[in-house]
Amino acid sequence: xxxxxxxxxxxxxxxxxxxLVLLAVAASSGADWINPxxxxxxxxxxxxxxxxxxxxxxxxxxxxxxxxxxxxFQVMLQNPLAEPYILGVAGSAASGAVAAAAVFPAxxxxxxxxxxAGASLGIAVVGLFASLGPARLLLAGVVLAAFWAAVxxxxxxxxxxxxxxxxxxxxxxxxASSPLSPTLLLAALAVSVLAGLWLSVSLDRLLLGExxxxxxxVPVRRLHLxxxxxxxxxxxxxxxxxxxxxxxxxxxxxxxxMLIGPMHRWLIPGAxxxxxxxxxxxxxxxxxxxxxxxxxxxxxxxxxGVPVFLFLLVHRR
Amino acid sequence: MMRLWxxxxxxxxxxxxxxxxxxxxxxxxxxxxxxYAIGAGPEIVGASEHCDYPAAARRLPRVADYxxxxxxxxxxxxxxxxxxxxxxxxxxxxxRAVGVRVMLVHPASVRDxxxxxxxxxxxxGHAAGAGRAVAAIRRRLARLAAAAxxxxxxxxxEDWSQPLLTEGGSSFITDxxxxxxxxxxxxxxPMETLRxxxxxxxxxxxxxIIVPGATPAMLAKRRAFWRRWLPGVPVLSVDANLMQRPGxxxxxxxxxxxxRLQQADGHVxxxx
Amino acid sequence: xxxxxxDGLAVQRGxxxxxxxxxxxxxxxxxxxxxxPNGVGKSTLLQMLAGLLPVAGGQVRWQxxxxxxxxxxxxxxxxxxxxxxxxxxxxxTVAERLHLAAGIRTGLEADGILQALDVAALxxxxxxxxxxxxxxxxxxxxxxxRPTPVLLLDEPTAHLDLRHQAACLRLMRRQADAGRVxxxxxxxxxxxxxxxxxxxxxxxxxxxxxxxxxxxxxxERLAALYGMPMRAIEGGGMLPxxxxxx
Numbered sequence: 001x002x003x004x005x006x007x008x009x010x011x012x013x014x015x016x017x018x019x020l021v022l023l024a025v026a027a028s029s030g031a032d033w034i035n036p037x038x039x040x041x042x043x044x045x046x047x048x049x050x051x052x053x054x055x056x057x058x059x060x061x062x063x064x065x066x067x068x069x070x071x072x073f074q075v076m077l078q079n080p081l082a083e084p085y086i087l088g089v090a091g092s093a094a095s096g097a098v099a100a101a102a103v104f105p106a107x108x109x110x111x112x113x114x115x116x117a118g119a120s121l122g123i124a125v126v127g128l129f130a131s132l133g134p135a136r137l138l139l140a141g142v143v144l145a146a147f148w149a150a151v152x153x154x155x156x157x158x159x160x161x162x163x164x165x166x167x168x169x170x171x172x173x174x175x176a177s178s179p180l181s182p183t184l185l186l187a188a189l190a191v192s193v194l195a196g197l198w199l200s201v202s203l204d205r206l207l208l209g210e211x212x213x214x215x216x217x218v219p220v221r222r223l224h225l226x227x228x229x230x231x232x233x234x235x236x237x238x239x240x241x242x243x244x245x246x247x248x249x250x251x252x253x254x255x256x257x258m259l260i261g262p263m264h265r266w267l268i269p270g271a272x273x274x275x276x277x278x279x280x281x282x283x284x285x286x287x288x289x290x291x292x293x294x295x296x297x298x299x300x301x302x303x304x305g306v307p308v309f310l311f312l313l314v315h316r317r
Numbered sequence: 318m319m320r321l322w323x324x325x326x327x328x329x330x331x332x333x334x335x336x337x338x339x340x341x342x343x344x345x346x347x348x349x350x351x352x353y354a355i356g357a358g359p360e361i362v363g364a365s366e367h368c369d370y371p372a373a374a375r376r377l378p379r380v381a382d383y384x385x386x387x388x389x390x391x392x393x394x395x396x397x398x399x400x401x402x403x404x405x406x407x408x409x410x411x412x413r414a415v416g417v418r419v420m421l422v423h424p425a426s427v428r429d430x431x432x433x434x435x436x437x438x439x440x441x442g443h444a445a446g447a448g449r450a451v452a453a454i455r456r457r458l459a460r461l462a463a464a465a466x467x468x469x470x471x472x473x474x475e476d477w478s479q480p481l482l483t484e485g486g487s488s489f490i491t492d493x494x495x496x497x498x499x500x501x502x503x504x505x506x507p508m509e510t511l512r513x514x515x516x517x518x519x520x521x522x523x524x525x526i527i528v529p530g531a532t533p534a535m536l537a538k539r540r541a542f543w544r545r546w547l548p549g550v551p552v553l554s555v556d557a558n559l560m561q562r563p564g565x566x567x568x569x570x571x572x573x574x575x576x577r578l579q580q581a582d583g584h585v586x587x588x589x
Numbered sequence: 590x591x592x593x594x595x596d597g598l599a600v601q602r603g604x605x606x607x608x609x610x611x612x613x614x615x616x617x618x619x620x621x622x623x624x625x626p627n628g629v630g631k632s633t634l635l636q637m638l639a640g641l642l643p644v645a646g647g648q649v650r651w652q653x654x655x656x657x658x659x660x661x662x663x664x665x666x667x668x669x670x671x672x673x674x675x676x677x678x679x680x681x682t683v684a685e686r687l688h689l690a691a692g693i694r695t696g697l698e699a700d701g702i703l704q705a706l707d708v709a710a711l712x713x714x715x716x717x718x719x720x721x722x723x724x725x726x727x728x729x730x731x732x733x734x735r736p737t738p739v740l741l742l743d744e745p746t747a748h749l750d751l752r753h754q755a756a757c758l759r760l761m762r763r764q765a766d767a768g769r770v771x772x773x774x775x776x777x778x779x780x781x782x783x784x785x786x787x788x789x790x791x792x793x794x795x796x797x798x799x800x801x802x803x804x805x806x807x808x809e810r811l812a813a814l815y816g817m818p819m820r821a822i823e824g825g826g827m828l829p830x831x832x833x834x835x
Contacts, residue, residue, distance in 0.1 A: 031520050047516050078677045108479040177479035209676035217665025262679040292517035
């Protein structure tokens with residue numbers, strides 16, 4: 001299924017360079033090109049440093065968090081189709097956001113706060129089933145996701161029409177209105193990557209299946225719980241910041257495995273970079289393609305992600 | 318002779334019958350206000366949950382909200398006509414199935430609002446009343462147009478702040494703004510509502526920002542925000558119940574907004 | 590005692606007692622083969638010894654210390670276990686799988702194992718593309734590459750063609766000669782005869798017998814074990830006598 005295209009260290013370095021270039025280009029892109037060192041006027045400088053750069057960094061961090069969470073879920077659930085929302089955390093987050101919007105219709109912070117509360121509740125519920133083991137946990141998660149989708153649908157019928165537009169807008173993803181600062185998000189991403197690197201040997205052994213991993217001395221149950229909570233927390237942070245953006249968590253780990261293999265000491269940082277880069281591209285497209293209007297970024301990740309994913313699927317040998 | 322009496326009898330039966338036949342469901346607040354304005358108030362048998370003007374409307378039985386029609390209560394009122402703003406309101410099919418006429422009123426301009434009022438007049442047998450109401454509004458629109466001196470003032474109409482939502486060219490608000498001497502900076506966009514970014518608003522260089530329906534606290538917050546990016550640009554509110562409803566009171570909202578814009582701009586014009 | 594001592598171990602499946610009160614010893618530099626029909630708990634026994642299942646009934650001691658006294662990770666460092674496993678396809682190559690099992694091992698001994706199993710040629714291939722025989726050889730190789738004092742093999746010759754079965758048996762012997770305690774579940778009595786120093790017979794009704802290979806691999810015992818008539822063949826060993834049953 002996977003063709004290795006490059007030696008991991010080279011590929012990762014290349015990815016890092018590419019990502020940095022992409023970030024710089026994206027931050028300068030917009031209705032007009034702004035060079036941060038020669039901005040032209042105070043307004044352009046302000047736009048660059050206070051609007052565009054934070055937005056690009058937020059997109060990078062959120063994309064990275066979703067991709068790393070996706071990689072963790074995939075190895076934890078022993079399923080290459082796993083992704084951050086598979087256990088229902090997105091559904092519970094969206095339900096929380098919509099409930100908050102219904103109760104506090106005038107507050108702009110209601111939706112992110114509700115999202116975080118909802119995500120935390122979703123994680124707690126899934127955590128109750130953590131001891132079931134990967135296959136049954138997956139099934140429980142899928143069923144829970146359906147439950148939260150029903151709760152969400154119920155809440156949506158109670159919302160007035162104007163708030164409904166806002167709710168859908170939030171659910172489709174919105175990087176510009178992130179209530180969490182880029183610094184906080186980048187710190188969360190850094191912690192996630194470091195944790196992944198620290199666990200990389202155990203994660204690699206988990207690739208051999210639960211029994212083999214245990215035979216090699218990996219404390220599988222504890223690791224599963226840690227992965228579940230950690231990946232869910234990453235997902236909760238990403239969803240609180242930017243709404244439910246899909247496909248990054250599913251497709252990016254596979255893309256990176258294609259490039260540099262499944263060993264986690266390369267995969268985790270690679271996923272963080274690639275996921276971040278993908279979301280930066282999607283967000284930049286979202287705000288330039290129909291300027292001065294904006295598309296919801298979740299729409300673009302799906303439009304970009306689906307063809308890539310199908311291509312991978314077809315080329316699976 | 319007999320035929321004459323018969324014809325007279327039919328005529329007498331028809332006139333009250335035309336009136337008695339019209340049992341109207343007002344499924345949006347704007348439709349509700351239009352019906353009262355043209356004198357069709359007595360014909361309304363059921364209304365949306367959000368119909369609150371005039372005061373009499375609050376006593377009407379509730380048969381719908383923004384998302385859907387409450388089918389059973391609606392059907393029990395035996396309506397003959399339903400006026401809605403959204404073609405996809407859930408439950409309309411049930412009304413059509415029993416022969417209720419469904420009128421879609423979704424104005425994309427001020428003129429559409431007036432045409433809708435006239436059409437409602439004809440559908441409910443209040444054509445004359447509609448004509449009078451429309452004429453009165455037209456006179457006020459003319460005064461607003463006269464008071465709108467000079468080149469149109471570019472304005473940004475902020476529906477919501479996170480994400481930043483505004484109205485586009487297909488929205489009646491853009492037309493309403495044009496008629497009071499303002500220009501929606503996003504009026505060229507071919508959609509009804511659109512999402513945009515702070516950067517785009519700054520680029521568009523509006524001379525005023527309108528936040529409809531803002532409480533004093535919200536307005537203060539928005540002022541503080543926009544002061545960073547557009548210092549010196551006034552941030553105003555307008556009553557959302559007037560400005561956001563494509564109905565007879567839209568002209569009230571427009572007048573209020575024009576007054577505030579001109580005050581903020583430093584010009585004071587007395588309407589002729 | 591220096592080795593693996595099993596003292597009173599029991600295996601139960603539901604209501605049925607498969608193995609009751611098993612007692613045997615496996616010393617370093619020896620090969621102990623476990624024989625028995627299907628479903629008598631051979632794999633379960635091996636998994637208990639590997640620490641994958643809790644030991645029931647009695648005690649297992651390694652070098653005098655009970656298994657309970659070992660931390661999970663420490664015991665995993667002392668035992669290599671090979672069994673039939675399924676895992677999801679994440680694109681691991683053979684080289685990576687071996688690396689995960691044993692770290693990066695170079696040297697004559699490692700190369701010798703990989704050569705003997707014909708795995709050296711498969712190094713760059715993704716695991717998912719291997720045939721069942723190739724997969725089996727990789728698993729056996731992975732277990733043998735780990736430098737642990739105890740080697741547990743669960744049907745290592747399954748799916749292999751004759752040449753590779755022979756290579757596997759040769760390697761088992763060599764591993765034992767190098768000082769390891771080798772315990773293997775085998776399906777084939779002839780293979781057992783070729784490689785075993787000691788044999789454990791599991792009858793599946795709670796009875797078990799353990800002893801030197803020469804004593805255990807007697808026709809009457811094996812006939813009772815498998816419920817099949819057996820006949821001796823030249824060069825030692827026993828074969829099921831299908832002709833007398835058909």
